[in-house]
Structure formats: structure tokens, C-alpha cells
Amino acid sequence: MKRIVLWAGLTLLALHGSWAIAWPVPIPGGELGEKELNAIEGEALYLGVDRESGTMNVTSIVPGDYSRIECYTVGATTNVVRNIDAPLPKNALVNTNREIVASNGVKYNPTQLAPGTYTLSTTSSNVAGQGPGIKIDVTQVVTNSRGQTAISNDFYIHGIQYTNTNGCVGVMNNSMARVMTTYLNAVGPKVVQVSGRR
DSSP states (O other): OOOOOOTTOEEEEETTEEEESSSSSTTTEEOOOOOHHSSSSOOOEEEEEETTTTEEEEEEETOOOOOGGGEEEEEEOOOOOTTBBBOTTTTTTTTTTOEOOOOOOOOEEOOOOOSSSEEEEESSSSTTSOEEEEEEOOOOOOOOOSSSSEEEEEOEEEEEESSSSSSSEEEEETTTTHOOOOOOOOOOOEEEEEOOOO
């Protein structure tokens, strides 16, 4: 499968009650025209998380069937969970007030996912009691204050009722059901790109 990361600023125009795409489609490092889009195998799904604006842009496209294009924005957070008794700055990348257990059993401070582009490949029906989520395929290595190496590979995109997470991407305002439906309907490459702060 070819992978494509579509810029979340995909422009849609309403023409006589139906949706049409404005060419060319901007992507990082270039643009794609209709010919290139039609050459993509399957459907492409791109989730663009911007830490600075607190948003996640969702773009889903089926080359050759532009009636099924989706492009919308939801509120998102990637700030680490704060301890009420010892508050951290809202945009802290590491929560030094609490520890969680990594997948290899080592305790470490919750740390935000590093900026980058990651593949999405599976779902979970319940992530940390917050409902369904989409697994981000990434392993992050963190050294705790005792010099132990924590291996964290438990990052998800999931709904959140707070303004902070333990390192996952939290989708706000009860918008996760829509994001999950878009994800499940997508066939082909599915990616998330996290940008900002770090």
C-alpha cells in the first residue's frame, strides 16, 4: 500500500448541493492533483494533531469517489495530567508529580508522545475508562529518576473528559464517536501526525 499524508487543510467546495474537491490538494512537501489521488490504493486517513491550537484535523478520502471525502476538525489535548495538589504548567510535557507503570513494568512520569507521524492500525473498546480508542503504533523509551528505562507503547487516540491525558491524544467534546466511525470506514493507510512543542 502506498502511504499518503494529506494536509488537513483539504479544501472542499459546495457545488449544486454536492461536494467537490478543489485541486490541487496540498500535502507536506508538495501537492497532489486528481491523477495522483486516483493512483493511491484504497482510502487514506490522516489525523493532524496540533498541540498549539488544541485541535485534530481529520481528513479521509477515497480516490475516484470524491462523494465520500470527509474533512473536519475536533478539539484535542495532549497536555499531561496534572496533580491538583502540585499543579504543573498546562502545557507541561512531563508530569513530575505522579508515576505510571510502563509496559515493561517500570514506573515513570507520564510523558507526552514525541512529535512525528505514526501509523494507526487497531482499536480498543475501552482505553483507561474513557471509552473506545485508536492505537498509535509507537514505542517511546523514557528514563525515570532512578535511572531505569521505561518502555511505553500504550499510546491511543481516545475520548477525554479532562483537558489532559497521560500521553495519549485526547479527543474532546464527545467527538470521539465521529472520529471512530471515520476510522472504521477507512480502508488503507491510516496515520496520525503530532506537531508542536518539543
